[in-house]
Amino acid sequence: MSLDQADPAAPPAAGPAPRKVGRRGGGAADRRVRSRRGGRWWTPWLFLAPALILSLYFKFIPMVNAVTMSFQEVQPYLGNRWVGTDNYSTVLQSHGFREAVWHTIVLAVGQTFGAMALGFALALLMEGQSRRLGFVRSAAFLPVVVPMAVVAELWRIMYHPTGDGMLNSILALAGMGPSGFINDPDTSMASIMVTGIWRGAPYDMMIFLAGLTSVDRGLYEAARVDGASRWQRVRHVTVPGLRSVFSILFILAAIRGLRVFTEVFLLTNGGPNGSTEVVMTLIYKLGLEQNRLGVGAAGAVLLFVATLILTVIVQLLRRRESK
Amino acid sequence: MSESTETALGLTESRSIGGRILKAVVYLLVLTMFAGPLLALLVGAFGDIKDPTQLSIVPSGFTLDNFRIAFDQGVLKYLLNSFFVVGFGLLLQVSVSVLAGYALARKVFPGMTLAFVAILATLMLPEEILAIPLSVVLADLPVVHFNLIGTLAGMIVPLGAWGFSILVMTEFMKDVPRELEEAARIDGAGDFRIFAQIILPMCKPALGVIGVFGFTMIWDQYLLPLLVATDSSSYTLPLALRTLRIDPAVTPGVVMAASLLALLPSVIVFLFFQRSFVSGLSSGALKG
Numbered sequence: 216m217s218l219d220q221a222d223p224a225a226p227p228a229a230g231p232a233p234r235k236v237g238r239r240g241g242g243a244a245d246r247r248v249r250s251r252r253g254g255r256w257w258t259p260w261l262f263l264a265p266a267l268i269l270s271l272y273f274k275f276i277p278m279v280n281a282v283t284m285s286f287q288e289v290q291p292y293l294g295n296r297w298v299g300t301d302n303y304s305t306v307l308q309s310h311g312f313r314e315a316v317w318h319t320i321v322l323a324v325g326q327t328f329g330a331m332a333l334g335f336a337l338a339l340l341m342e343g344q345s346r347r348l349g350f351v352r353s354a355a356f357l358p359v360v361v362p363m364a365v366v367a368e369l370w371r372i373m374y375h376p377t378g379d380g381m382l383n384s385i386l387a388l389a390g391m392g393p394s395g396f397i398n399d400p401d402t403s404m405a406s407i408m409v410t411g412i413w414r415g416a417p418y419d420m421m422i423f424l425a426g427l428t429s430v431d432r433g434l435y436e437a438a439r440v441d442g443a444s445r446w447q448r449v450r451h452v453t454v455p456g457l458r459s460v461f462s463i464l465f466i467l468a469a470i471r472g473l474r475v476f477t478e479v480f481l482l483t484n485g486g487p488n489g490s491t492e493v494v495m496t497l498i499y500k501l502g503l504e505q506n507r508l509g510v511g512a513a514g515a516v517l518l519f520v521a522t523l524i525l526t527v528i529v530q531l532l533r534r535r536e537s538k
Numbered sequence: 539m540s541e542s543t544e545t546a547l548g549l550t551e552s553r554s555i556g557g558r559i560l561k562a563v564v565y566l567l568v569l570t571m572f573a574g575p576l577l578a579l580l581v582g583a584f585g586d587i588k589d590p591t592q593l594s595i596v597p598s599g600f601t602l603d604n605f606r607i608a609f610d611q612g613v614l615k616y617l618l619n620s621f622f623v624v625g626f627g628l629l630l631q632v633s634v635s636v637l638a639g640y641a642l643a644r645k646v647f648p649g650m651t652l653a654f655v656a657i658l659a660t661l662m663l664p665e666e667i668l669a670i671p672l673s674v675v676l677a678d679l680p681v682v683h684f685n686l687i688g689t690l691a692g693m694i695v696p697l698g699a700w701g702f703s704i705l706v707m708t709e710f711m712k713d714v715p716r717e718l719e720e721a722a723r724i725d726g727a728g729d730f731r732i733f734a735q736i737i738l739p740m741c742k743p744a745l746g747v748i749g750v751f752g753f754t755m756i757w758d759q760y761l762l763p764l765l766v767a768t769d770s771s772s773y774t775l776p777l778a779l780r781t782l783r784i785d786p787a788v789t790p791g792v793v794m795a796a797s798l799l800a801l802l803p804s805v806i807v808f809l810f811f812q813r814s815f816v817s818g819l820s821s822g823a824l825k826g
Contacts, residue, residue: 256648258729262641263653265634269699270656273672274663276680280671340564342545351565353812355572360808362758364776365797368783369579372790375590381578417572421819427546435544445547453546474666477760481780495666502670503765511670519667526662 281519284512295509302513311489311497312514319493322408322479323472327465329412334419339449341420342427352424356417363414367481370410371397374482397483400490407482407491411475415468422464423457430456466529470522494518576801583798587791604795611788612770613796616778620757620800623693623774627756628749630698635748636741638699639707640733644719661701665762672696673765692766693774697756703748706818710744711737746814750807757804775800 285302287295306312341352358366373381374396386392396406430453438448454461476495479485485492485500494514502511578595585592586599641647642654665672676686676696686692714737722732763774770781775796782788782796808815 259641259645259647259650262637262645262729262733266638266657266699266704267653269634269695270660272675272679273696273699274660274668275656277668277671277675278663280674281668284671284674337568339545339547340568342547347565351568353809355568357576357805357808358572360754360804361576361801362760362776362804364760364779365579365801368779368793368797369575371783372582372590372593372794373575373578375593377591379591381591381593413572413575418819421816425816425819430546432544435546449546474664476666480760495669499669499761503673508670508674515667515670519663522662522667 278519281512281515284509285516287509289508289512298509302509303517305510306513306517311492312494314489315492315494315497318404318491319473319475319495321404322411322475322491322493323469325405325408326411326415326472326475327468329408330415330419330468331461331464333412333416335423337416337420338423338427339453342424352420356421358414359418359421361414363477364481366410366414367478370406370413371482374398374406397491398487400488403483403487403491407479410478410482419464419468422460426457426460427453462532463529466525466532470525470529473518473521473525579794579797579801582791582794584795585791587794588789590790593790604789604791605799607788607792608782608795608799611782611785611792611796613775613778613782613799615771616773616775616796617799619690619772620774620776621803622690623759623763624753624756624803627694627697628752630694631700631703631752631756632745632748634698635700635703635707636738636745637733638704639711640737642704642708643711644714644737657699657701657704660699665696665759665765669761669765672762676766687766688768688772689766690772693759693763693772696762697759700752700755702755703752706744706748706751707741710741714740743814743817746811747818750811750814751818753807754804 284295286297286299288298288301289295337355341348341355375381375383376393376395376398377383378387378393380393380396382396383393386394394402397403434452434456435448438452443451474495475493476499479491479493479496480499483491485496495518498511498514498518501507501514574595578593581595581597582593583604584600584602585597586601586603587593592598638657642650642657673687676692678685686695718736718740719732722736727735758776759774760776763772763777767773767777770778773781779793779796779800783793
């Protein structure tokens with residue numbers, strides 16, 4: 216179901232029919248066509264101007280500022296002072312930042328794997344064409360379009376730490392709990408992860424479902440003839456057929472995971488006891504609450520470098536896939 | 539046993555009673571897991587919930603008090619702010635994307651690769667990474683020296699150029715047949731007429747995709763409004779949820795009523811334009 220398959224053959228107002236392409240006036244028309252095709256040199260730039268100006272203002276200038284600020288002690292009204300790599304060493308040597316990096320990686324990896332595993336299982340269970348299935352799929356997909364702020368507030372209430380909180384009541388049915396969830400340093404990280412997986416898994420499910428339609432049906436047939444079990448069929452036909460979907464989905468989710476902010480900010484804001492502090496919540500606190508803009512900027516540049524490295528890996532992988 | 543309906547697990551083939559029951563149980567479990575919490579939110583918004591422990595998917599009474607209190611707390615104002623941001627944000631984002639897409643897809647000009655790379659590069663610079671310097675830039679825009687902090691415009695303009703939308707438009711416009719354009723050119727049409735009267739009307743499916751994705755993307759914004767808003771007069775609804783929750787006089791029922799208002803628009807947009815959404819996912823997910 217790619218865009219390319221969308222049907223451009225039925226334009227509502229397609230302008231003059233192609234048949235009109237004809238020679239009128241011989242050489243004169245040729246010249247006119249040529250000059251028209253080229254147009255004035257600045258026409259394309261006029262079309263591009265809004266996009267480029269907005270990108271310049273809100274992407275490139277801030278990025279350049281981030282880099283310069285990361286080498287400065289930022290003092291509003293007093294003028295900034297160059298401090299060389301001091302900010303970077305402050306960041307890299309701070310125990311809090313290293314903790315935050317570790318938490319971020321744990322959260323990103325856990326959420327990515329969790330959402331992919333659950334999403335793949337859901338896709339296998341929900342593959343098919345019936346109407347009822349379509350309804351279940353749409354309902355399961357809803358968490359993806361719910362704003363993250365709502366997701367976080369809702370789960371805060373569900374995670375209520377007393378024994379009669381919603382999820383604790385369910386745990387009690389299974390003879391477990393009560394858990395402190397986001398209020399307990401031992402379970403806070405796992406709780407955020409579960410919330411993230413709840414929102415991420417249906418997204419992955421949709422991508423896998425799209426991928427499943429492209430798996431060669433003939434191979435399933437062949438597997439059946441060979442007497443393969445359901446499990447073997449999934450293991451040896453479906454999974455290899457979705458290899459590129461797995462790898463791209465994984466790395467993109469990992470990149471998104473590195474810059475996780477909203478759910479952590481709203482669920483725990485790094486607490487309790489710093490047990491869920493991630494890079495972005497730390498940068499937010501440093502830069503915007505404590506006004507240590509230079510140190511915060513250094514953290515942001517490091518985060519950007521990590522994202523850049525992962526992105527380069529994606530591109531290399533994709534290039535290899537397409538070969 | 540037709541090939542086209544065969545699935546990896548082959549679940550749809552099972553016609554036995556046991557198979558059917560198993561399927562029903564699985565679907566029910568999935569529904570409970572993913573739609574259950576949202577159902578609890580819906581029930582809670584209309585219920586008399588004074589305490590987080592009363593959250594349940596079983597309705598216990600019906601009241602509009604939560605919404606009444608929420609409106610007293612200024613939720614209507616926040617909702618209008620949100621609509622303002624998403625309305626103008628989407629208008630800006632779609633206009634920017636179709637214009638840029640036209641140049642990148644239909645034109646050959648020196649510097650084209652550079653422009654394309656610049657657009658691609660913005661994909662790697664999300665608000666999160668730029669948060670700190672972006673708030674500095676917004677406080678004093680270079681050259682023009684506007685201060686956008688505390689204004690709704692500050693939450694809109696940084697979202698204007700979204701690489702995803704531009705790339706979707708570019709890819710789609712590339713596939714519009716050349717013949718139509720050539721014919722119009724011979725008739726003397728300039729670039730702007732060709733863009734507006736020939737290319738754009740053919741791009742409705744792509745417009746649907748960037749419209750739906752743009753809407754959910756802008757509606758879901760949190761960090762950017764957080765950086766820009768200075769006081770409650772410029773809060774969007776997602777931002778206001780936290781303030782409501784922290785207020786000791788506000789019950790969880792009120793927070794849920796406000797949350798329901800915050801999720802309805804994007805859910806409605808999703809349900810109405812599901813097709814665009816799904817087709818965009820499969821092409822867009824692989825672009826980030």
